[in-house]
Amino acid sequence: MREKIIAGNWKMNKDAAGTAELIEGLKAKCPSIPGNVKAVLCPPFTSLALAKSLLAGTQFELGAQNMYSENEGAFTGEISPLMLKSAGCTYVILGHSERRQYFAETDSFINSKVKKAFAEGLIPILCVGETLAEREKNVTDQVVTTQVKGGLAGIPASDAERIIIAYEPVWAIGTGKVATPAQAQEVHKRIRTITAELYGQAVAEKIIIQYGGSVKPDNAKELLHQPDIDGALVGGACLKADSFSAIIQAAH
Ligand code: PEP
Numbered sequence: 001m002r003e004k005i006i007a008g009n010w011k012m013n014k015d016a017a018g019t020a021e022l023i024e025g026l027k028a029k030c031p032s033i034p035g036n037v038k039a040v041l042c043p044p045f046t047s048l049a050l051a052k053s054l055l056a057g058t059q060f061e062l063g064a065q066n067m068y069s070e071n072e073g074a075f076t077g078e079i080s081p082l083m084l085k086s087a088g089c090t091y092v093i094l095g096h097s098e099r100r101q102y103f104a105e106t107d108s109f110i111n112s113k114v115k116k117a118f119a120e121g122l123i124p125i126l127c128v129g130e131t132l133a134e135r136e137k138n139v140t141d142q143v144v145t146t147q148v149k150g151g152l153a154g155i156p157a158s159d160a161e162r163i164i165i166a167y168e169p170v171w172a173i174g175t176g177k178v179a180t181p182a183q184a185q186e187v188h189k190r191i192r193t194i195t196a197e198l199y200g201q202a203v204a205e206k207i208i209i210q211y212g213g214s215v216k217p218d219n220a221k222e223l224l225h226q227p228d229i230d231g232a233l234v235g236g237a238c239l240k241a242d243s244f245s246a247i248i249q250a251a252h
Helices: 016-029 045-054 081-086 097-102 107-119 132-136 140-152 181-199 201-206 217-224 241-250
Strands: 004-009 037-042 061-064 091-094 123-128 164-167 208-212 231-234
Touching (some): 004 091, 004 241, 016 241, 037 091, 045 061, 081 107, 091 107, 107 123, 123 140, 132 140, 140 164, 164 181, 217 241, 231 241
Parallel strands (some): 004 037, 004 231, 037 061, 061 091, 091 123
């Protein structure tokens, strides 16, 4: 049975004091992570080292919200996979819709980062999802297929089976509008089929597919118990220890 992975995307929130407060709160609310569940915190780059030291001895794992596709060099303002690993990251979110929308990230650029993440031993959380206009035009399937295939281009099965794909309908991110469990399950199943077409059913069955988009304590359980929903990528509700720990518990 696939484990459930709950990841919190802090986005551009929390300075050092806010990071310490949230992590201490999570440690108090969630002294142990339930069996078959993993919990990952993705704070801003500036909080990674602090988070790593505060999380020592806990079961929480660490991820970053982005990275560049090179190890070092003249790329002002960018962060490399080697830096993320030395800061204690195991995971890296790639291709979040906000990066696609505000920073013009394309599928091929995201794919170069997915390749680099695997090459350096990080687990990518590849985000895909349609906008409201695309859903209304009935092109969700095409959009998600293009993003999944684009993100996975050239990735061998041995790496693909370790990827996490986060299905995040853009219309549900930060809006309070959550996809119904049935709507989410339909797209998750489709993503499982796309990965089966690319790599075969056995590999597809191993891939963790998270749902993201206004996941909250009161809707988490139903979403997380759909057959192809293997976790959640949580934005707003991960910024409060109470709500993020309740979502972690709901995954059990
Ligand atoms: C996200 O940005 O990845 C996200 C899912 O945000 P929210 O939970 O706030 O909708």
